[in-house]
Amino acid sequence: MKDSRPSLILFIVAGTLALLAKILDMEMLMIVAKPMVIPAIFYYYLQTKTRRTNLLFSMALWLFFVSDMIMVLFPVSGMPWIMITSMGSYLILLKFAVADRAALKFSAFNVIFITLLLILLGYILFTILNLNIDSIVTNYVMYLSYGIVLIMLVAVSAVNYLSDNSAVFLHLSCMATCILVSDLFFCINRFMIQLSIIDDINLFSQFMSYFFMVKYFTARRKLPQRQPELK
Template sequence: MKPSTPSLILFFVTSVLAIIFKLLGYGSLVLIVKSVIIPSLFIYYLVSNDYKITFLKAFIFLLFFVRDVFVMLSISESAMGSFMSVLVVYVLLTYLAIKDFTQLKFSLKDSFYAVVLIIGIATICYSVLNLKLENLELNFYLYVVFGLILSVLSIITVLNYIKNNTYASFSAMLMCINFIISDIFFVLYKFYFYNYLLTLISLITQFLSYFFMVRYFLEKDRKTENLNDY
């Protein structure tokens, strides 16, 4: 067994437990087991990467953990705290994605894929934000900014995968797809109409987005390490 395996097993076990507790209606237990998910993934990443981590990636893990803490506290500042934590994560991930993006060369033919992708994601974002959302916890325009940043991140990661078909770019693309699905279904059940299935889908895709984010980090680190060996 690899040294990182126990923490990965802990991640999957706590994720499954969170889903089961959600099905059974044990909301407090869901919050408790969710608080273990990010730390377990952090340990998995750290051990898998020979205990090396950049400040930016450590900060991303911290922000996701802070988001879960805000949700657990359920205080008046929780909505803004959790919102800003995830927003900053998306900004930092966009920064990482742009670094990959600028190293690629695109042809005129690639512009067709870019246009289709932009139209598709923009349509999804507009459709969700154009719903008659009720009891919004924050200013509507904050959600617009949130959607725009996530859209930019998703567009860049998909284009990176199209031009650079690697496991790292594939993981980044899956990470963003799960971010989008999780956030869309969160908005739907939170501010449009409550449905148990929507909450489960949002929860499952949230956990998957964490997993693929870590895989993206690990693959990028391995690629950087291999380049440094030459």
């Protein structure tokens, strides 16, 4: 395994600069810093992986990159494409999470927790969908599909971790949680209350989701009875 510290440091520096650009409202710095974030974390993945590069996983990361660039260049008009590319990444991650599923452990706590989680996420989704906003009304089916895929990713990640408290599923759950927080705070900032701190949390959670995404994928090699096509 190669030295991964330079790539990790580059990711941290790029993410920090992007956050500073958002906080200080420096558009030029954002244009320079944000495009460096995913290439840096992808390079970190290449340095830490122990087997050949997984093309499906790489596609998920680079779809996030496309989504980020559309957000930087066309934050309003590019919203449908942002959702399409991000949902493509979520579907790939969901495929891995399902393939890696642990043996289910049915207990009162697990059943109650997952039920409450689904109820809460479903309530949040339909609260957002019922906002009387033109972009949501016009793209209702897309927002609904996006929300359902995200809820499935969070739910499967939670079930996996509740069934097997390993580092692999901890990274998976952290990734899904960061994605959820990022998207939720994005919606709050875009459709409800526009506060800089909300947008900052969205961006920080987004960058952390990329980190946990790579940590999950490098750790999942240790899982037994892997799906051959997903290696």
